[in-house]
Amino acid sequence: MEELCVISGKGGTGKTIITASFATLSENKVIADCDVDAPDLHILLKPEIRSIEEYRGGKVARIIEERCVKCGKCAEHCRFNAISNFRVNTFLCEGCSVCQLVCERDAIEMREELGGYIYLSKTPYGWMSHASLLPGEENSGKLVHEVKKRARELAKKNRSKIILIDGPPGIGCPVIATLSGANIALIVTEPTLSGIHDLKRVLSVAHYFNVLPLVCVNKYDLNEEMTEKILSFCTRENIEVVGTIPFDEKVVEAMENGRIIISEGGEASSAIREVWKRVHEVLQRLH
Amino acid sequence: MIISVTSGKGGTGKTIVATNLAYLSKDVQFVDCDVEEPNAHIFLKPSITFSQEVSLQIPEIDEKKCSFCGECALFCNLNALAVTKKGVILFPQLCKGCGGCILVCPEKAIREKERLLGVIEGGRFQSGEFLHGRLIPREPFASPIIRKLKKMIDGRKELVILDSPPGMACPMISTVIGSDLSLLITEPTPSGLFDLSLTVSVLRTLDIPMGVVINKANKNNIIEKFCEKENIPVFMKIPFDRKVAEVYSKGHLLVRDEKWRKKFEELFERVLSLDEI
């Protein structure tokens, strides 16, 4: 069983469109949406939810007013500035319990908060594990971890060959959780200065966590000079480029209608098919 | 006035709006809080004049004093410590540096040491002051750098612009919290709308006033309909235009073009007018 995650560093480079396309093109896989912060894959894959599970995030402190003598010790020790005016700001609280430890009046309780929901769903293209996060959850990496765990269980049960993962943008904790245990990271970039800048950063994370990176340049014709730069950078760094995808109004239209570009035809659609072929070859090689 | 520029979905044009707006003010402090992928410097081209390391205090165990009682590991809610018969193991990437283990250790065997998370750099660009942070790739937590950046906010400025990370988890919350207004950048697609609705609910709970900017606007009016229903003003529409994407790809600002300058000036006025209320 191989884990393929699609990430990008910079947001909005077309990660989800490509993951959804792969979902329609690949066989025998389980899909996971690990962009738990802004999950969009369901808009394209239209899953039917089969089970909902509550996700318990971290703990959050609460000051019990009747017991509090307003000594201020808690606020003094909280390194996250989560306590002011003898109230805990649940958005800032990291749930470390230090305030509870230092409080001499036993006036602080730690409560487990509902952090979100985890779903197992059926899509026309296979099973999917996904989630929704409640606002402000600190450790979204932990929820990503749970989503991946469910996907692995599904894959085992169905004897799936691939887990196809839509990853989050950035390089922080949810990205790291997405990469951990993955075999391949397809990095979708775009020919902009920001795109190339972010590509380099996300590549070093992939290297650090020992995941084989592949690169594809989306909307390559928006700035062909920049695309050249990305391609030669990849050659220099010995990173396999699995294709370039042209800018295509059809993609914009498909997105607007919540449709997957593959079924709409056109230049971008055929380019994505080619990218999938190349990725698939690499997957077989790993096998 | 402190405004945060944010979006649920990445790549909707957050940095385009933030940087072009910054360019129009005469007295601005620009703070790029997207420390995972900071991009604003590409457009504002500041001259960086200082840099400062940001680190987290994490525990260091003196094994000579340690009695392997396990109190620290028991306390650590993040499971960053494990105590075995042979020693104490710290998983540095799980530690958020709360300092609790030091307080609970009966043998006083724990000291703190610094763990480098990233840097903050600052300087000036044409219209004012510039600050950004960079998280070291492989480090999971962006928030300590964002918290530090926010301590450097200069409230006397006419305008402080916080370029926020996307999403609605901790890095985004740490950025927008305490701002006077949030500009939400979105696009007229079902995913744009879905992510916008998530962001709106976050900002409502935080009690931050908001205004929407529709990027890649076309005849599709799903965002307008949503905003009307939710009673959120639409401040600006940036029409779908391949040119915009090309200008962006080269790292240029739109306001150099007269037509765009006017549009951003209007946005600027709208934002500032809210300050007077």
Ligand code: SF4
């Ligand atoms: S649990 Fe930790 S982060 Fe939360 S309020 Fe208490 S000391 Fe602060």
Ligand code: SF4
């Ligand atoms: S400082 Fe806090 S988070 Fe870090 S190891 Fe100690 S108790 Fe755990």
